[in-house]
Amino acid sequence: MIPGPTPVPQTVALAGAAPMINHRGPEFGELLAETTRGLQKILKTQNTVLTFPSAGTGAMEAAAANLTAPGERVLVGVAGEFGARFAEIYRASGADVVIVKAEPGTPVSPEAIRDALCKDSSITTVVVTHNETSTGVTMDLKGIRAAIDREDVLLVADAVSSAGAIDIETDAWGIDVLVTASQKALMCPPGLAFVTVSPRAWERAEKLKARSVYFSFVSARKFLEKPSPQTPYTPAVSLLFSLREAVRMILAEGLDAVFARHALLARATRAGVRALGLELLAADDCASNTVTAVKLPAGADGHKLLGTLRDRYDVILAGGMGELAGKIFRIGHVGAVGWSDVVVTLSALEMALSDLEVPTPGFGRAVAAAEQVLRG
Ligand SMILES: Cc1ncc(COP(=O)(O)O)c(C=O)c1O
Incomplete structure (x- = not known):
């Protein structure tokens, strides 16, 4: 009963034992298309969902590397260890990080985000942890987006320990980038990370030169949009077999x-x-x-x-x-x-x-x- 990696149902584990397939062939295309569609349903989004073979932290790095230029002002809501990690990642990627901190056991409130944005019009991105696993606190993502009353400000949310367990209306709430991973509510072994990217975030990604080759959003999308979807580099095929089974289970439960x-x-x-x-x-x-x-x-x-x-x-x-x-x-x-x-x-x-x-x-x-x- 730890907050991840979580128990892997037997059918999910066994699905991962299927024989290997060609990752450039049609069978893989159908696999990636199904898991992507399933994740869109779970995350309530029409936005692109990119899949990377990595820990959740990799997808957090990807968000920073694709959507933020060095020197950009980024507001990070920190309510615990994972918020602090996101701030560290943005700092490492060269962003000028402004922190809004909450006491342990409390959330970063929409009001605190609004106040910080009012004080600083140069902030381009707000980054929060939807569910701060280190303190057991869930933040009001919908309220936080509503508090960002500037269209040009991106909202990036870490939902590693919530997506698939706690309702997130990615599109309806206006979340530009949602990051999650396979090993928690998605009932899979660790090793896959997912990022949703809104049209507004794509505009940024297309303008900026990503400071990562492996995690480039633009190249991931290029491969995902092939007639038979692929990934730029060798995917974690076995984990995707497991994910397909887990997504089917979640959607079957409702x-x-x-x-x-x-x-x-x-x-x-x-x-x-x-x-x-x-x-x-x-x-x-x-x-x-x-x-x-x-x-x-x-x-x-x-x-x-x-x-x-x-x-x-x-x-x-x-x-x-x-x-x-x-x-x-x-x-x-x-x-x-x-x-x-x-x-x-x-x-x-x-x-x-x-x-x-x-x-x-x-x-x-x-x-x-x-x-x-x-x-x-
Ligand atoms: C809220 C949150 N963010 C990020 C992470 C990091 O995920 P990973 O360990 O897969 O890099 C975790 C892991 O527990 C988490 O709970």
């Missing part, structure tokens, strides 16, 4: 059902954690549906807690990152997970806390609270 399942599991997790007397890092109005960050109870050793959960109860949770290391732990509930995963996790948490002599209200409380939520 997007609304997938989003509702994630919301329900998140509510059940939060209720269970609270019933144990533990405190959540994020308030309910911004708490993520894919990852819950829990403050470590006073006197508890996070390292020991995670070790006990892993070694005695076979439940793997994530620790805090950066300044939150040793202060929180994180429960992922994203991708191919269901109610039983949440119940087992909470039960293990009750036992592990008791093993470590951390005072709790008693066995069964967390599980009962989660069950109340799950039964509706």
Whole structure:
């Protein structure tokens, strides 16, 4: 129950074991066309969706390298480690980065973005993390776009830990570039990254000379638009086989059902954690549906807690990152997970806390609270 890589369903894993095909042949063209169409449905966009064999961070670098010239002013909303990483990437690509920072456990608000833009008319791009995995906070992307009342400003969003689990109306909300990856809500092994590119972003990409060959948007589009779609360089064919199966599963379950399942599991997790007397890092109005960050109870050793959960109860949770290391732990509930995963996790948490002599209200409380939520 970590926030990615997430469990890979057996059919998805087995799909990846199919024999290799010619990546310049028609069978590959059909494969890439189907995964691209499927991702467009999941991400609610008519925009181009580019697929790169890379970690999500590669797609973040791609956004910076294709759409920002050195010296350009870029506003980055930072609410945790992944926002900080995006800022670092833009800095490394030569952008002049302005940071709007939120306290750990809180989102970067539309108002904060609006204020920063009002103060600086030279900003060309706003970059935010839709779902800050390090703190378990989801931001109001729709509100953030509405706060950017300048048509020429691009909105780039990192949705690595939300796309496919939390509803994102890429086109309706006006998100120019959405970055995500295969190993979280998309239920695939790590290794594929995806970027949606709006017409406004294409205008930029076409004007600028991309500072990357491997990640060039223009050459990726050129190959994608061939009569039989391809990628410029050798694609991760096996991962695309897996992705096709995962996309079919998500669409068969239905997007609304997938989003509702994630919301329900998140509510059940939060209720269970609270019933144990533990405190959540994020308030309910911004708490993520894919990852819950829990403050470590006073006197508890996070390292020991995670070790006990892993070694005695076979439940793997994530620790805090950066300044939150040793202060929180994180429960992922994203991708191919269901109610039983949440119940087992909470039960293990009750036992592990008791093993470590951390005072709790008693066995069964967390599980009962989660069950109340799950039964509706
Ligand atoms: C919000 C967010 N952004 C970016 C990344 C980076 O993705 P990757 O590890 O695939 O580079 C992650 C990974 O956990 C993430 O959660």
